[in-house]
Each structure stands twice: as structure tokens, then as C-alpha cells.
Amino acid sequence: MWACDRCLVNETLCEKFGTRIVDLSRAFDGSGARVQRVLKRAMAGEPIITGGMGGSISKGHGCKCDPWHIQMFQWWNQTFPHPGNWHSDGAVGARGSDYFKYCHHEHLDPNVDIIFLETSVNDLMSDINFDNFEALLRALLSYPKSPAVVILQTVKLNSPIRYGSEHQFGLAGYYDVPVINIRNWLFPAFFQNTSSVENWFLPDDLLHPNAEGHLVMAELIQLYLYQQMCYINNSRPHVPPSHKAIITQEDAFDVESIPPLRMGQRFSPDFKPEEDLRPVCSSVDSTKSPLQPLMSETKNWELWEQPGTKGEKKFWRATEIGAQITFEVDLQVGYVDAYFLKSPKNKLGAVECWLDDEKDPKKRDRLDGFWSRPESIGQFQKFAFGRKDSLLPTGKHKIHCEIVDKTSSKEKEVKDRTTFQFIGIFTV
Secondary structure, three states: OOOOOOOOOOHHHHHHHHHHHHHHHEEEOOOOHHHHHHHHHHHOOOOOEEEEEEOHHHHOOOOOOOOHHHHHHHHHHHHOOOOOOEEEEEEOOOOOHHHHHHHHHHHOOOOOOEEEEEOHHHOOOOHHHHHHHHHHHHHHHOOOOOOEEEEEEOOOOOOOOOOOHHHHHHHHHHHOOOEEEOHHHHHHHHHHOHHHHHHOEOOOOOOOEOHHHHHHHHHHHHHHHHHHHHHHHOOOOOOOOOOOOOOOOHHHHOOOOOOOOOOOOOOOOOOOOOOOOOOEEEEOOOOOOEOOOOHHHOEOOEEEEOOOOOOOOEEEEEOOOOOEEEEEEEEOOOOEEEEEEEEOOOOEOEEEEEEOOOOOHHHOEEEEOEOOOOOOEEEEEEOOOOOOOOOOOOEEEEEEEEEEOOOOOOOHHHHHOOEEEEEEEEEO
16 A cells, blocks of 8 residues: 555655655646656656756756756656657746747747646736646647646745745646645745745745755655656556446546646537637747847847846847837737736836837837836736737738836836836737
8 A cells, every 4th residue: 555655655755855745745646647658658768858847947047056857857867768868948037837838839849758847936826827827738738749747836935925836736637737846845844944944045035946945846756756657667556437427438537638628618518629729939038930020110129138147038128218119920810919027127117019000099008017026027918909809900010119208107216217128929
């Protein structure tokens, strides 16, 4: 019964963490079906492509170490050595699921076999981000090899305790994706001894873990994988359901298939699945479809690298009122989203945008780079241009934006907020 206990599957790691931490780290185990499928291939000697996706934590910001998902690949390569093993690094700083739902394919190899995903601290708790993360999950699970996905939920202290983890729990259960959670066991330690915060985070940083934190995150995922390997090696028996009143056929438990309905849709006996949209991502982070304005109609904007980020944070940036930028788009369905930096810092202000040659001020959209939240992170806003459903005419268009001297901020220094930083334009 205890052969595949969560903790005892690896004595060294079990002794390091103890049973309580290991139990609390398992926010959702799931069936393990997808993970076991990939592990069986690795155990049979096949090469495996691992992938990591997340924000600045996954980039290893400030830790001077290999980020947690790189350490996961190192463990994988040691455990299942093969010259064909390799890792697809899809981490991009200051990005959450609102970005990755559009641009995942720009950063991950499409033939990845297993993906380690970390977006919780960059996802604000909202219905929109619920839909964003669900769209991202569906996209990743639809890759050619139907990869396994393992979610890592980290921890931060620069915002309320609740954040993107909350909506991820329900989605993980619906899509049968395991979740390894750090907050569940780390906060009790913080409450008991507030100085222990220093043991997890970088100095003067309440978001990014130190080198030990990255190691711990990787090792807790490894414990989960050791347990799944134990189930495989010990031939965990498959017991079909006998309760025929509800489950009338065993294949109702095909947990690897992607549910035909999203969680925001209503079930009915004659339900019809909606096709998942295939967006186009034009981003400063993309090598395939880089964000490039129409320079002949762009004035006083530059492709700017944020100092101290080693080129990892780039923006199309302007710093003066009246600076104009134009993007060309080709709409297949009719939706356009702008992705831009929001922050209380850097004197971020607002732009007003309009479509083609539209002159009506009521059909202009305002994008505001300032907010009072402590985070500095990319956020998206859908262009509506006066349309209630945000559905624009299909075909080719120009979107023009100009820095204006008004923002939603009521602070005294609002007059100095004349900077704006675009990250991407996403179209469907």
C-alpha cells in the first residue's frame, strides 16, 4: 500500500522535506495519465523534449543559478540519458498567461513531450485571466505529441495572497493537469517565523526566489515524477468502474482527451464544440513574427532595451506627448489585442488609438500604462474602436496610436507621465 507513498518514493528528498511539506505541495495529483505516458517512453529509451514556460521566475531573475525548469531537464537527462534529449526554454520575463495564450508557439518547440508551466504569480485573479489560462492549457495540450503538462505555482509577497493560483486549481482538475504548489506549505512557515522570508526570496525582493528556492521547486516536481514512475514499475492495477448507474462505459474515463467544452460554456445533450481560435502573435520577444511598426508613419518611437535586463526586456517605447506609432494588421476573424507594460513606475502614461482613417473621437481607445498596483508586468487590452462586441472588419487595417497628456491616474505627477511601452499586437 505504501510502496508508492508520495514522500517515500525517494528517501533522500523525503528526508529533506518531510511528509507534511510534500503533502501540502501536491495541490492536485490528477490521474497522471499523460505524465506516465511520457515517462514510459523515456524508460523505454526514447528521447524526450522537455519544455519550460513562465515569466521572470522561470527566467531565473537574479538567482545566479539554473532556473527551476532547466534543473528539471538536467534531472531528466541524468535519470533518462539519451543524446536526443533536449530542452525548449519558453520563459519570458514579465509575461503571464494573457501573453502566452497568444504567443506560446513563438517560444516552445511544437514537438515538446512534457511542459513545466509557471504563470500563477503573473496572472491577476480575474475572470479574464481564468479564460486566458484555459486558452493556454488547451493550446499546449493540443500540440502534435499531446504533451503532458505539469503546473508549478510559486509564491510572492508583493501583492495580496490570492492571485492566479486560484483559477488554476479548477482548470487543472477539469483538464487533469497536476499542480505542484509552493504557497501551501511556505506560508505556514512565514506565519510562524516572519524572518524565514529571507530564506526564500532574493534580498529586497518579494517575488523572485533565490538559488535554493529554484532547487526546491525542481525537487518537489521530481518527487511527483518519482511517484508516477513507481506506479509504472509496480504495475498499479487498473480497476474499471462497476457503478453503472452513472458511468455506463469505461471509456468515459479517457482523461487524456481535451474536453470539447470550455469551462465557461454550458453543457447540453446536443452540445457543439467551438473551434479554438488560432491567434497571430507579433511581439518584441518573437523571432518568427517580431513586432514591427510601419516606420513611414511612426514618429519618435524606438525599439528600446530596459537597462540591466541583458536584452531580455524590450519594448517599442516613446517618451513624449504627440509621439505616434502605426501597426499594420490582417484580421481573419476581427479581433485585435494590444499588449503593453503596466507599472506604477517609469512615468508610464497613456496612448489613444484609432483604426485606419477614423476621425470620430468617440471611436478611439485609450491604453493606460499606469496603475497603482505594485507589479510591473505586461497586460493586454482588446481594441473596440466604438464597437460593443470588439469585432472589427476582417482584412488589412492600420492601427494608429499617439501618446496623450491624460491618464486615469489622479496623482499630482500625472503631467509627467509621458512614456508608453508596447510589447505586442495580437490578432485573430
